[in-house]
Amino acid sequence: MQTQTSTVGTTVVADETSRLISSDMVVGTSVYNLQGEHLGSIYSIMVDKISGQVAYAVMSFGGFLGIGESYHPLPWRMLQYDVCRNGYVVDIDRRRLEGAPSYNPGSIPNWSDSAYGHRVDTYYGVPPYGF
């Protein structure tokens, strides 16, 4: 698994010449875990209006044609782009994902309250996003 992680890292670094991607290309991109399981796809990205930093990627998970779908915000820094898979890779197994903060299309969280983002960061054990 360690080898796989570093392969992902190397791939990203090798892709220096095409570092920029349009937001509409990010949305819809597949997300895999280190075991190569398809976890979901990027539904939207949450951007800091002031700094322009992408803070979270919201991944859609499960469901079919939008029914039964749930949205899992992932701290952006957890995602690594893998050019070979043409998708993002995160070090999260399915079980951890299932217990993670998530919401349904009808119950969008209050992103204005930074406590929500902090809850996500804490769950995944990453430093709190800097507000």
Place this chain on the structure above:
Amino acid sequence: MQTQTSTVGTTVVADETSRLISSDMVVGTSVYNLQGEHLGSIYSIMVDKISGQVAYAVMSFGGFLGIGESYHPLPWRMLQYDVCRNGYVVDIDRRRLEGAPSYNPGSIPNWSDSAYGHRVDTYYGVPPYGF
């Protein structure tokens, strides 16, 4: 005009509690200049795959229903969000915009070549985006 600029800045800072915005809310947002003229709207944002930093906002300009429309990449740091106008404000007059790097829907530039972004940065006199 100076007062107006600082008003925009103040408004942004006051909006600390809702700093995060979904990419699909950024897209379609109006862009104004300091004179309050409507310049266009955000068509897409260009994100650095590795750092997650938004480097450019691509503004659509002119045209009708996509016909005759042109796309103007603007360095992200030039945009300030104005909660009162519910849009972004940039310090660019129409004439400067008309001479700026732009492209048509049929001739998307090669974003993989960092020279394109540098051309945009140079035109607007902002420090080159850090590759």
